[in-house]
Amino acid sequence: MHDEVIRDLSTGRIRYRYRLLRQPEPRTEPVVVIGGGLQGMYGWPHMEDQLTPVASLVTADLPGMGGADPLPADEGAELMGAALDQIIDDLGVPQINLFGYSYGAELAFGCAQRRPHRIARLALGGVVSHTSPEQLKQLRRAAEHLANGEHEQFATVTAEMQLCLDEDRHVPRRELVYRYVRRSMLHGAVHVPHLMDYLQRSLISGPSFDGGLSGVPSLVFTGEHDTITTPERQREFAATIEGCEFVTIADADHWVVLERSADVADLAFRFFTGEPLDSAPYLSPAILPGVVG
Structure with a gap:
């Protein structure tokens, strides 16, 4: 102990x-x-x-x-x-x-x-x-969804950008992990009032x-x-x-x-x-x- x-x-x-x-x-x-x-x-x-x-x-x-x-x-x-x-x-x-x-x-x-x-x-x-230009583009999309109160869309964008969804690459329990990450992002969007500040810092200062x-x-x-x-x-x-x-x-x-x-x-x-x-x-x-x- x-x-x-x-x-x-x-x-x-x-x-x-x-x-x-x-x-x-x-x-x-x-x-x-x-x-x-x-x-x-x-x-x-x-x-x-x-x-x-x-x-x-x-x-x-x-x-x-x-x-x-x-x-x-x-x-x-x-x-x-x-x-x-x-x-x-x-x-x-x-x-x-x-x-x-x-x-x-x-x-x-x-x-x-x-x-x-x-x-x-x-x-x-x-x-x-x-951080690639495409990832910055996804971060901006996520920030726009969050600012507009589109929590479901925010959760989807942020989950997809964090995970490898290429079926040709083997990741066990991919769907389970995706659901977990997306649910976590959705919870953050609804319950973490300073989440937008975190996203803005990610965009402004890498x-x-x-x-x-x-x-x-x-x-x-x-x-x-x-x-x-x-x-x-x-x-x-x-x-x-x-x-x-x-x-x-x-x-x-x-x-x-x-x-x-x-x-x-x-x-x-x-x-x-x-x-x-x-x-x-x-x-x-x-x-x-x-x-x-």
Whole structure:
């Protein structure tokens, strides 16, 4: 068993919180998990099952996520980064393992650039390192539907742009995952009043993955059928990180954390405990695993 602690923090007037599952006899540094867009601190059960036997686990409701205060329209990655930095300081440990997925990958990468001495290992998944003109067009369509109160259409557009719908590419439970993602987008459209601000930030200021990184053992991973940013482009990003390993997970797209959740948790376990990655049975040979940076 492990102790659960909820810590309430704030940056300026914005309140947020994190959840710590404490492992009294850890084998590695605490693992801090930061997920995508609106993902809160209770969305990582497989990570809990796999990692808490060997490490303390931290998940968060950052500003704009879960039960935290909304992120102001004129704020973005800088405030989110400050909140993540404050969580690391509040933990009171010299170093952490940091896991960031999708939007969380941008926050985690920025944190590692600012504070490399505090990061023992860095795992980044589903890195949105490139946004195509077609994707920007889809984002604008989604924003228009949301602004017009067309919630069903908004949910359809946003779900379709996040998933690989090509029937020639094998993704198990594709229809089930599509329904889940679409329902989540519909729930957000109806119940998250600041969702338009989030979309506008995505349109105005794309994610930044410039500047490279050195001195932090790193891993970049993705589903082999990720259509938001292709595995090839994510591999190019991984090459900007010194000594970075890069792997693709078979039969999955951008929602690999849902489609192959147990495998993602196992990959994180292997990386954060120093076990070899190349023997993992779920890796795709389409892009050979290995060090690229």
